[in-house]
Amino acid sequence: MLTEMITASMLYDYVQCPHRVTLDLFGDRADRDEVSAFVELLWERGNAFEAEVIEKTEEPFLSFRDEPPTERLRLTSEAMVAREPLIHGGRVVSDDLLGEPDLLRLQGSGYVPGDIKSGAGTERGNEDDDRKPKKHYAVQLAFYADILRRKGHMGDGNPFVWDIHGEEVVYDLDSSRGPRIKASMWEEYEEALEATRAIASRSATTAAAWAGSCKQCHWRSACKLQLEAADDLTLIPELGRATREKLSGVFGTVGDLAAAELETFISGSKTTIKGVGAKVLARLHARACLQKEDDPQPYFVEHVELPGDRFELFFDVETDPMRGVCYLHGFVERADSDPESERYVPFLAEEPSAEAEEAAFAKAWAYVDSSNPSALFYYSPYEKTTWLQLAERYPGIATSTQVTGLFETDAAFDLYHGLVRSKMIWPTRGLGIKDVAAFLGFEWRDVEPSGAASIQWYHEWVESGSAETRQRILEYNEDDCLAMRVLADVIRGLAT
Ligand code: SF4
Numbered sequence: 001m002l003t004e005m006i007t008a009s010m011l012y013d014y015v016q017c018p019h020r021v022t023l024d025l026f027g028d029r030a031d032r033d034e035v036s037a038f039v040e041l042l043w044e045r046g047n048a049f050e051a052e053v054i055e056k057t058e059e060p061f062l063s064f065r066d067e068p069p070t071e072r073l074r075l076t077s078e079a080m081v082a083r084e085p086l087i088h089g090g091r092v093v094s095d096d097l098l099g100e101p102d103l104l105r106l107q108g109s110g111y112v113p114g115d116i117k118s119g120a121g122t123e124r125g126n127e128d129d130d131r132k133p134k135k136h137y138a139v140q141l142a143f144y145a146d147i148l149r150r151k152g153h154m155g156d157g158n159p160f161v162w163d164i165h166g167e168e169v170v171y172d173l174d175s176s177r178g179p180r181i182k183a184s185m186w187e188e189y190e191e192a193l194e195a196t197r198a199i200a201s202r203s204a205t206t207a208a209a210w211a212g213s214c215k216q217c218h219w220r221s222a223c224k225l226q227l228e229a230a231d232d233l234t235l236i237p238e239l240g241r242a243t244r245e246k247l248s249g250v251f252g253t254v255g256d257l258a259a260a261e262l263e264t265f266i267s268g269s270k271t272t273i274k275g276v277g278a279k280v281l282a283r284l285h286a287r288a289c290l291q292k293e294d295d296p297q298p299y300f301v302e303h304v305e306l307p308g309d310r311f312e313l314f315f316d317v318e319t320d321p322m323r324g325v326c327y328l329h330g331f332v333e334r335a336d337s338d339p340e341s342e343r344y345v346p347f348l349a350e351e352p353s354a355e356a357e358e359a360a361f362a363k364a365w366a367y368v369d370s371s372n373p374s375a376l377f378y379y380s381p382y383e384k385t386t387w388l389q390l391a392e393r394y395p396g397i398a399t400s401t402q403v404t405g406l407f408e409t410d411a412a413f414d415l416y417h418g419l420v421r422s423k424m425i426w427p428t429r430g431l432g433i434k435d436v437a438a439f440l441g442f443e444w445r446d447v448e449p450s451g452a453a454s455i456q457w458y459h460e461w462v463e464s465g466s467a468e469t470r471q472r473i474l475e476y477n478e479d480d481c482l483a484m485r486v487l488a489d490v491i492r493g494l495a496t
Pocket of ligand 1: 018020210214218223224315
C-alpha cells in the first residue's frame, strides 16, 4: 500500500477538525458542498498578499513558486546547497513529510522556514492575555522545521510568519502558546503529526462534531445530516468534541443526556464523569432537555437586570482580518423604548486604509461619548477587544484606559456573556446572535447573513465601489444591531 504523504495543510485541517482530514482523504466527493465564497476569497487574498510581499522584498531571493512540483524539489535542494540567502516557494521532502514553506531563509548553518500570512501573526487568547501564537500556524511551521532537521538543513533560530501588519512574528517552538497550555508548540506539533498519520493510514477513525469551524467547511451539509440522524451530543451548544469524549460511555445522544437522572451523577460540585463539573453537566443537561421539548422556550436560570432604556445603543463592529482593518461601527439607537425614535447610525471606513479606519473610529467614539447612553448593548467581547486594538493604534482618539472605562460602566452590557450563555437556557444549537434572534422570529434582510459574507462584500465594494454592495454591508450590520434590540425586548418581557 502506498504511504500517504503528510502535508502542512493536512496538519492545518487537523487542528481545525480531525474529521475533515478523514473526509478529504476518503470521503465521497459527491457529498462535498461548494467551496464557500468566503473561503475562495481567503485563498485569493492569501495569494495576492504573498505576491505583494514578495514583490516588495528588498533582500535578494530566488523564487520557485511557478515551477512544476518536481522541479521545485530539485531547485530548492540545489539552492540550499548553494547557500542562497532567501528561497521563495521552495519544496522540501523527508520520509513521508512533504512541505512547501513560503520562505526558506539562510540563518547560520542552515535554513529557517517562514510563511507569509494574510492575517495577524498572533491571536488574542482571552481578554487578559497578551497576544499568543496561533496553533494552526505553529504546527505548520514546526512541520517545515521538522523536515529541515531531518535533512540536516535546519538553521539557527526559530521559524517565523510575515503577517498582514508587515511584522515578522517569531514562533519559538520550544515554548508553549500561553501560560495555561502545558505542551510546547513542538509537542503540539508532534501530537498533530502522529494523529494525522494515523488518520492517513486508516489506523485511527474520526467522527464529525458540530463546531464553529463547520460553517465554512465543504463537508458541512454531509456532517450536519449525519449528526442530526445520530442525535449527536455536539448539537448542544458548547458541547464540543472534547466534552463528548468525556461523556462517551455514559451518554451517547442528546436524548440520552436529556433522559438522565442528574442527581445520580452529581455530588456537590463534582460529578462521576471525569473532567466534567456539576455546573457544566447541569447546564448541558438543561439544554438537552429543552431541545427535546415539543414547544421549547428559553428561560432564565438567574435573574438579570438589563441597563435602563432612557437611551439605548445596540452596537456591532465589522472587521476584515485579511486587511487588518475595522471597517464599520454600527449602532441602532433608541430612546425610552419608543420605536419612533429608533435610528441606525453607521460609521464606515470609506476605504481600507489606516486613515479611513482612524476617521471612522474617531466618529464612532465621539458619537458614543456624546450620547451618554443608559445602555450600550453588544454581543460577545469582540467590540471591546476591537476598540482596544484601535485605541492601541490611535491613542489620540481614545486611550486603552478610556475604552476599558467605557466597557466597565453600568451601561455596557454583553448580551452573550452576561445573559444568553450564563443566565439562560436556550433550545438552539448555537448561542450566537443569529441563532437566538432567529429563534425569536427575527429575519435578516440578506439571504446569507454572516460576518464572513460581510467581509466578502467589503472586499467586493473596495474593488468595485458598488453602491448596492455598500448598502448590503450596512443593512447586514444594521440587522445585527436590530437582532440585539429584539433580544433585549424579549428579555425585558420575559423578566417581568
Ligand atoms: S463539517 Fe464540521 S465536523 Fe464535518 S468535517 Fe467539516 S469541520 Fe469537521
